[in-house]
């Protein structure tokens with residue numbers, strides 16, 4: 182007897198990050214596609230984790246996270262965003278932002294609910310919404326008249342919100358464009374949701390990588406928006422440790438209760454020695470993440486300088502560790518085909534932007550990760566300048 186299998190995610194293939202990293206590995210290309218640093222986490226941090234591994238921190242952690250880490254997160258949030266989080270009821274440590282996002286969406290979205298995302302949208306949001314029975318509505322980021330800067334289309338957002346809208350997912354600092362929100366835009370958002378019942382899920386994994394002296398404007402810092410928000414952060418970007426998969430969800434108590442109902446059965450608890458090590462390090466050395474904007478801004482500027490002689494047009498990177506390049510003067514091929522072809526032929530892997538959009542509107546653009554040692558950036562730029 183043959184069984185026909187009806188997929189719950191019929192339109193979902195393998196994520197572009199896996200596709201491009203695999204192609205880079207197969208072809209020996211420089212991998213500027215999937216976003217991860219080529220440098221190590223600080224030795225003081227790995228020393229603390231090793232210490233805890235060797236001193237008994239090897240059994241289940243409490244479901245919401247160890248208290249020392251939640252206290253360290255609360256201290257950081259209070260200092261940077263001015264919000265005093267309740268350590269017991271408003272912070273949950275999770276298995277990277279990916280689990281946090283999935284648990285939040287699962288906790289909030291019911292069958293038939295609408296969820297709004299801004300395109301280009303990180304690729305984990307829509308499948309999670311679909312699995313929860315929701316429907317994703319896409320609002321594009323607008324490109325300014327110079328074809329440069331990306332900003333949410335607030336008017337479209339206002340037109341898209343309706344009685345079925347349960348959740349709006351925001352991601353600022355934004356992957357892949359580096360867009361950030363201004364203080365005025367946060368007020369606009371507050372005005373648009375004020376009379377609605379919708380919740381906000383704010384993916385802030387790049388909270389510590391914002392350039393040119395701009396602050397990170399978290400939804401945590403806005404009293405009115407905070408009441409309806411779940412904010413997801415990750416230590417992966419902050420500590421050059423994307424492979425550790427450790428993050429947290431900050432949300433008011435009534436939302437944290439719902440978040441934990443899902444989190445406890447998605448993963449239950451997160452690696453114990455890692456939590457202890459990160460708690461020690463966060464408490465002892467805030468200087469590490471305070472230095473990240475300058476560290477990555479220097480990388481950005483160096484990479485842009487190296488690419489100055491190329492035929493690419495470089496868009497301003499205001500945050501994150503990604504540079505968007507416009508290849509309109511070089512080729513009219515679609516971005517997915519071109520990203521794969523240049524991985525093979527040029528030896529540099531990138532990420533195409535259209536895969537993050539319902540309607541491709543982002544133009545002839547690719548994303549390059551500059552979280553790499555200078556030698557890799559130099560070699561990549563040399564190859565890109567030859568095109």
Ligand code: PMP
Pocket residue numbers: 216276277278279280303352356384386414415416417423426427428
């Ligand atoms: N959201 C965004 C916007 C990301 O770029 C990433 C990848 N780092 C994640 C979520 C997932 O983060 P994590 O690796 O902590 O699961």
Ligand code: GLN
Pocket residue numbers: 196198199214215216217356
């Ligand atoms: N966030 C990373 C990026 O944007 C990739 C994460 C992943 O591979 N799932 O490149």
